[in-house]
Amino acid sequence: MRSHPDLASRFLRAQLALALLFILAVGNGSARVTASDPGSGDWPMWGGTPDRNMVSNMKGLPLEWDIKTKKNVKWVAELGSQSYGNPVVSGGIVFVGTNNEGTRDPKQGGDRGVLMAFKESTGEFMWQQTHEKLAAGRANDWPYQGVAASPLVEGTHLFYTSNRGVVWCLDINGFRDGKNDGPVTDEKLTGQFDADVIWSFDMMEEVGSYPHNMSNSSPVILGDLVFVSTSNGQDESHVHIPSPKAPAIIALNKNTGKLVWEDNSVEDRILHGQWSTPSVGKIGGVDQVVSAQGDGWVRGYEAATGKKLWEFDTNPKDSVWPKTRNELIATPVIYEDKVFIGNGQDPEHGEGVGHFYCIDATKRGDITQSGKVWQFDKIRRSISTASIADGLLYIADFSGFLHCLDVKSGQEYWSHDMFAAVWGSTLVVDGRVYLGDEDGDITVLQAGKVKKVLAEMNMGSAVYATPVPAHGALFINNRNQLFALAANAGTK
Numbered sequence: 001m002r003s004h005p006d007l008a009s010r011f012l013r014a015q016l017a018l019a020l021l022f023i024l025a026v027g028n029g030s031a032r033v034t035a036s037d038p039g040s041g042d043w044p045m046w047g048g049t050p051d052r053n054m055v056s057n058m059k060g061l062p063l064e065w066d067i068k069t070k071k072n073v074k075w076v077a078e079l080g081s082q083s084y085g086n087p088v089v090s091g092g093i094v095f096v097g098t099n100n101e102g103t104r105d106p107k108q109g110g111d112r113g114v115l116m117a118f119k120e121s122t123g124e125f126m127w128q129q130t131h132e133k134l135a136a137g138r139a140n141d142w143p144y145q146g147v148a149a150s151p152l153v154e155g156t157h158l159f160y161t162s163n164r165g166v167v168w169c170l171d172i173n174g175f176r177d178g179k180n181d182g183p184v185t186d187e188k189l190t191g192q193f194d195a196d197v198i199w200s201f202d203m204m205e206e207v208g209s210y211p212h213n214m215s216n217s218s219p220v221i222l223g224d225l226v227f228v229s230t231s232n233g234q235d236e237s238h239v240h241i242p243s244p245k246a247p248a249i250i251a252l253n254k255n256t257g258k259l260v261w262e263d264n265s266v267e268d269r270i271l272h273g274q275w276s277t278p279s280v281g282k283i284g285g286v287d288q289v290v291s292a293q294g295d296g297w298v299r300g301y302e303a304a305t306g307k308k309l310w311e312f313d314t315n316p317k318d319s320v321w322p323k324t325r326n327e328l329i330a331t332p333v334i335y336e337d338k339v340f341i342g343n344g345q346d347p348e349h350g351e352g353v354g355h356f357y358c359i360d361a362t363k364r365g366d367i368t369q370s371g372k373v374w375q376f377d378k379i380r381r382s383i384s385t386a387s388i389a390d391g392l393l394y395i396a397d398f399s400g401f402l403h404c405l406d407v408k409s410g411q412e413y414w415s416h417d418m419f420a421a422v423w424g425s426t427l428v429v430d431g432r433v434y435l436g437d438e439d440g441d442i443t444v445l446q447a448g449k450v451k452k453v454l455a456e457m458n459m460g461s462a463v464y465a466t467p468v469p470a471h472g473a474l475f476i477n478n479r480n481q482l483f484a485l486a487a488n489a490g491t492k
């Protein structure tokens with residue numbers, strides 16, 4: 001088993017970079033403000049909402065807990081040995097990707113990617129779907145890296161990308177509802193712990209994607225379309241791109257799994273891999289899909305048609321890969337007609353200079369100059385997604401610094417050193433900022449212009465994911481366990 005998070009890193013990061021918008025549905029029942037909160041108490045996707053802003057209006061989440069004494073620990077579920085995506089919570093079920101080192105079904109043994117489902121109230125294991133590793137090994141599907149992407153749930157349907165580059169649509173209730181949902185009804189495994197498949201789309205077969213090391217995109221939906229990035233990239237030579245005509249992003253019909261549109265603006269300019277996850281939002285009155293791609297450019301598309309609207313280069317023109325030119329692994333956050341994203345590199349490339357941007361995505365064409373609202377260069381390479389709330393933007397970098405910036409100007413109010421690499425992202429909730437690191441620490445800071453550390457807890461192994469809120473509880477996965485944390489739960 002690998003002792004290094006390299007791979008993991010990639011996917012993760014992508015994922016890590018979650019963000020949600022905030023919709024603040026407020027306490028006394030007078031719902032208002034809007035933006036990045038699912039509003040249902042669920043957390044149904046990477047970032048909670050399609051704009052990926054990692055913010056919630058939830059109240060009453062635990063500030064402190066102790067995994068040894070079980071203070072404020074509601075339940076703990078065992079995962080495999082490497083888990084990178086964030087959990088999602090919907091329909092009373094928590095879903096998380098992992099590997100098969102915690103084998104649940106001896107008939108499905110060996111190295112596999114696994115999507116697991118647990119009952120939200122108790123942590124009871126509900127069902128799983130497993131995927132054997134691709135024969136190409138590390139080139140396309142790194143050993144012991146499991147399902148690295150966070151799924152998305154809409155109603156009773158769940159969508160995710162497997163380690164084999166296949167986009168899956170499943171029934172969240174599996175076979176426990178006594179029905180085999182179609183069109184796919186010929187599953188080989190149909191027990192109560194098995195997955196009920198609705199459709200699947202193999203990106204390697206259907207659009208020729210050649211994922212570098214791992215496929216990891218977290219889906220996002222608008223209307224009838226589900227959008228995912230293909231992870232198309234270089235081969236192991238780190239020079240050759242085997243599939244330069246394959247798209248970077250695709251749109252599938254969410255009901256049928258049929259391809260609706262695809263775009264390949266990157267062509268043969270992929271620096272390494274493509275592990276960012278797309279975002280969706282209405283920008284300047286237009287429904288856009290925003291995709292951070294393998295040449296270091298961010299692109300905006302008309303969601304319904306795939307028509308490219310704008311593109312923005314996140315690297316200085318004189319930068320050189322890999323020393324100073326970066327790729328994009330973080331997820332773009334959409335907020336008030338702007339797109340917020342920082343660049344960075346695969347953690348296995350180590351630390352280095354980074355750049356973070358606020359982009360006016362109402363502009364059209366090459367908006368590298370015209371669309372740049374502000375740029376923040378005191379950030380290091382980052383694979384994290386930003387959180388934006390109350391005029392402040394929080395963004396972590398891979399060197400372990402958390403920055404608090406003015407969202408309008410990019411001015412820095414403060415930074416905090418986590419003293420460990422950060423792969424995940426901030427969650428802003430209930431006036432606090434929660435952030436995990438590779439040492440396994442979750443640090444909780446006060447949200448606001450003045451830095452104040454409120455608490456720090458260790459989770460027992462590296463935290464590559466982002467804390468997720470649902471129905472008054474926090475869900476956090478470290479490498480091998482999933483924790484449900486709630487005030488007044490467990491031993492005091």
Ligand SMILES: [Ca+2]
Nearest residue numbers: 171174179196
């Ligand atoms: Ca079913």
Ligand SMILES: [Ca+2]
Nearest residue numbers: 180181184197
């Ligand atoms: Ca089925």
